[in-house]
Every structure is written in C-alpha cells, then in structure tokens.
Amino acid sequence: MPSSKRSSRSSPSPVARCRFLVTSSRRVSGARAAQFGPQGHRRAPPIGTSTLRRENSPVARIFITGSTDGLGRAAAGVLISEGHDVVLHARTLQRAAALSGLAPDASGVVIGDLSSAAETRELADQVNEIGRMDAVIHNAGVFLEPSRSTTADGHPKTLAVNTLAPYLLTALIDRPDRLIYLSSGLHHAGAGSLRDIDWTGRQWNATQAYAESKLQVTALALTLARAWPDVLSNAVDPGWVPTKMGGPAATGDLELGYLTQTWLAVSNDAAATVSGGYWYHRRRQAPAAEARDPAFQDQLMDRLAALTGVALF
Numbered sequence: 001m002p003s004s005k006r007s008s009r010s011s012p013s014p015v016a017r018c019r020f021l022v023t024s025s026r027r028v029s030g031a032r033a034a035q036f037g038p039q040g041h042r043r044a045p046p047i048g049t050s051t052l053r054r055e056n057s058p059v060a061r062i063f064i065t066g067s068t069d070g071l072g073r074a075a076a077g078v079l080i081s082e083g084h085d086v087v088l089h090a091r092t093l094q095r096a097a098a099l100s101g102l103a104p105d106a107s108g109v110v111i112g113d114l115s116s117a118a119e120t121r122e123l124a125d126q127v128n129e130i131g132r133m134d135a136v137i138h139n140a141g142v143f144l145e146p147s148r149s150t151t152a153d154g155h156p157k158t159l160a161v162n163t164l165a166p167y168l169l170t171a172l173i174d175r176p177d178r179l180i181y182l183s184s185g186l187h188h189a190g191a192g193s194l195r196d197i198d199w200t201g202r203q204w205n206a207t208q209a210y211a212e213s214k215l216q217v218t219a220l221a222l223t224l225a226r227a228w229p230d231v232l233s234n235a236v237d238p239g240w241v242p243t244k245m246g247g248p249a250a251t252g253d254l255e256l257g258y259l260t261q262t263w264l265a266v267s268n269d270a271a272a273t274v275s276g277g278y279w280y281h282r283r284r285q286a287p288a289a290e291a292r293d294p295a296f297q298d299q300l301m302d303r304l305a306a307l308t309g310v311a312l313f
C-alpha cells in the first residue's frame, strides 16, 4: 500500500498538506510558514491511530535526523510510503525547503543545527512537543571537515554533529522503543579517542576525527542496549553509498544503505527486534572491540556528560 496514505488526503497543495512545522521559539514568517502548513503547536494524532501500517511493522512514529538529503531522506521516503508517521528534520528553515516533496505526507518537520548545543536542545523540545516517538534514527552526520572549525560551544564540528548531538538528543527526547545510530565501517579505525576527544592537543586529522566520532556513536548505541533493556538500540554501517557525503564514486548500493535502518526502526521480524547489534545490510557484524567494552562505554558516557552538561544516566 505504498501510495494509499498519499491518496487518502485531499488538500490541493502538496506542500500545504504538511501537518505541522515545529519551530519552537524561532518564528516563521507568514509566507514561509504557509509553505509548510499551519504554524505552531498542533498536536499530532495519537500513536497507533494509523490503519495503513504494514502488518509486520507496528511502529508508528519515527523521527529521523538529517532527513533533507542522502540516506536520511531516502529512509524517510520509504517509511512514509509504507504508511508510517515520520517526523522530518532540517538544519535550518531554508534547508527545510528541500523537504517539500516529503513534508506533505510527514507528521512534522523540526528544525535545528546539530552543531549547536542550544539548537540541539531546542530540537529535542520540538520533537517532544509532537509526542513520544516509537523510533529515532540518528542519521545526520558530517564527514571530512577541513579544520577543527570550532563550533559556538568550542568543539570540532565532527564531534558536535556526529557524537554530541545524538548523545544530547538521546538524553533529552522522550525515550522511544527503538534507537538506531548511523555508524560507519571507518569506526574500526577510531580507537583511543578518549585521550583527546575534543581535539585540543592534536593536529587536526579529518578522517581520524570522523572514525572516532563513529566509534563513539557505535559505543553509545551499545551502551544503551546494555543500560536500557526495554529499548532496542542498534548501530548501522550503511556502506559507502553515493550521497552528498559518499560522493558519486561510491560503489555501495544506496537502497541497501538505508533499508537496514528502516527495518530496525519498524519491523516486527524476530531478526529486527534485537538490541546491541552493529549491522551492515541487515546482517550483524562485529563492531570494534572498544565500542563493546563496558569500561570504555562508561568512560565515554562520563566524558560526553561533562562535554554537554547533560547526564544520560
């Protein structure tokens, strides 16, 4: 029933049909807001009201960070087409324009730059205002930052977007049933980051910073699997795929790159309803030893709590 959700709505303008755009304290001009539909804080329909879900996919509402492009956008598209309630995310209101093809059938669009702790906190508020998510896909990421390029909070952008933001959102968004974190095969090269997680004592190395951030987010996923037995928490390596980040030379299959995270988010298959996995193309792989190490996980959580001022546990 991929198209039934779309066809069941009758509003003439596809863009104006977006149920709501949440911008928290940031105001949107009338013309801008009209692009997306009613502005403000309309409540989303209660979880479980959709009758369009696939039988093996009972999860109703999914928030996907970084859904303006690449894997996040593709994952959002497939979940919406399956009848799920998807909350989209754009870095800025301007970037939300890229969601015009998806927003009409989405449950909401939230805005916030993940390189800013303040905006990330505000983003969590926007998500919570919509209601509790069944699943969150922590997808947004940056790759090779040419320099340490300090954020407003004084951190390298790679650390801020790839590690601190998913950590903060995990702590501040009402706890969902399922959590999925986008990792990378490069995380295997990210060991030893706790000696200088903030890159204050080393010469900047963009590839190493990315690898470390992906090891950290993998460790976060596995920590949560250990600490929260009632939540399914997993990490996914999408492979090297042709997105803005992956570039046109990428040899991986884009569709296989996003179907693991959508499956983990909504499927009721026994294979998908597990926790603590590191996945590649719907198969469990062995993550780096450090990501699995409870001592490393605990130290990492302490460091992230200190860097963000928010304790997850």
Ligand SMILES: NC(=O)c1ccc[n+]([C@@H]2O[C@H](COP(=O)([O-])OP(=O)(O)OC[C@H]3O[C@@H](n4cnc5c(N)ncnc54)[C@H](OP(=O)(O)O)[C@@H]3O)[C@@H](O)[C@H]2O)c1
Pocket (backbone or CB within 6 Å): 065, 066, 067, 068, 069, 070, 071, 072, 090, 091, 092, 095, 112, 113, 114, 115, 138, 139, 140, 141, 142, 161, 182, 183, 184, 185, 237, 238, 239, 240, 241, 242, 243, 244, 245, 246, 247, 250
């Ligand atoms: N592509 C690959 O080969 C590959 C391989 C391994 C892992 N991954 C991982 O898969 C995930 C998705 O990658 P992708 O290839 O789809 O990347 P992409 O095409 O570059 O898309 C990244 C998404 O994240 C958003 N984003 C980046 N910085 C942000 C910020 N500061 N605030 C808010 N949103 C921000 C982007 O927003 P804008 O559109 O505004 O830039 C975009 O929506 C990433 O975590 C990445 O590390 C990708």
